[in-house]
Amino acid sequence: MSDRSFDPDRVLPCGRTLGVLLDFLADSAPTELTEHIQTCPHCQAALAELDADWAPVRRTARLPVESPHGLVERALRAVRGVRGGLGAAPVELTQKDGKLRIAQQAVVLLTRRLCLEILTGHPGVHLRGCVGDVDEVQVDLTVRYALPLPEEADAIQRELVAALREVLGAGAPGVLVRVVDVEPPGTR
Template sequence: MAVNQSYELPCGRDLDTVWDRLDEVGSGHADEHELTCPHCRTARESLLALREATQELVDEPDPVPPDLVGRIMSAVRAEVRRGQMLSLPTPEPGGVEVSEQAVAVILRYAADSAGGVRARRCRVRKAGVDSDGASVVEVELTLVVRLGNRDGGETLARVRERVVAAAAARVGLSLAKLDLLVEDVYEDGE
């Protein structure tokens, strides 16, 4: 393995040469310069420490993060077509629009924060326009509920409250309709 940039040490030796000869010098095959030069010795020590640290990283790879699947699914959801554009209320003249998909991401996040449930799919569709010119939407949110959840009604009420609040406070939309569909259950650790 060679160092990408050429760097000359104060003694005139190239750092690439020191790197390439690490094993030879370590096995007793050093030339006179390598035995006596303080610049080469210092560079060799630094390169050996670098090689050792790199080998430790290779030998002990990071464990897979427990939320990896959730993060991947969030990215996949974000890549789906953005859908129709929705008008948002603005204090100034002019307009701001946001995609249905962007609103769906925010509403799924709000549902996930309720605890005991995970949002799967969220469909946002424009249902009309309010007096301020902002879109009014209908939302269908598909959920999975944690296995053993004994307060399903309270959990769904908490989801409904958080989704409605997020639509109004984070996006500026009002909901004409919010359908919550429980599709499946999950176990902790999934």
């Protein structure tokens, strides 16, 4: 196989294709192919080249992959924020026909949704996490390097507080906006 490009339909001198040999390597070939390969120099040569070509891929696949720093903590914090605490009192909004109760989880999801909408007006700022309850919601942000951190965080907090008050009125939770990570310029 002097040509290093792979064509699964390429037919070897013995009549077998490279695609059939791949089936053999994947342990999904019929037993008669196994018997043929044991005596066929063409198939053996092609398999040796395929094996050599895939050796680096197999080595790489065996390498352990570490999860990014803080991934587990961020995922658990997000799940806790959406799942909420047991027995947490809902937000109650008085309406003309009675009271509307909004669960803690809905408050966190609403805050997250409003924050994502607000962040469309703040290029270089990304939502990292949103957790909390009906009393206070914590919003964690990632900000691109060189943006003015305190000013961005303060502006986003003001906009988010106003958006929550517009939807929930006096029942809006407090909002804590934190910058938890800074990205290098040119990412995303």
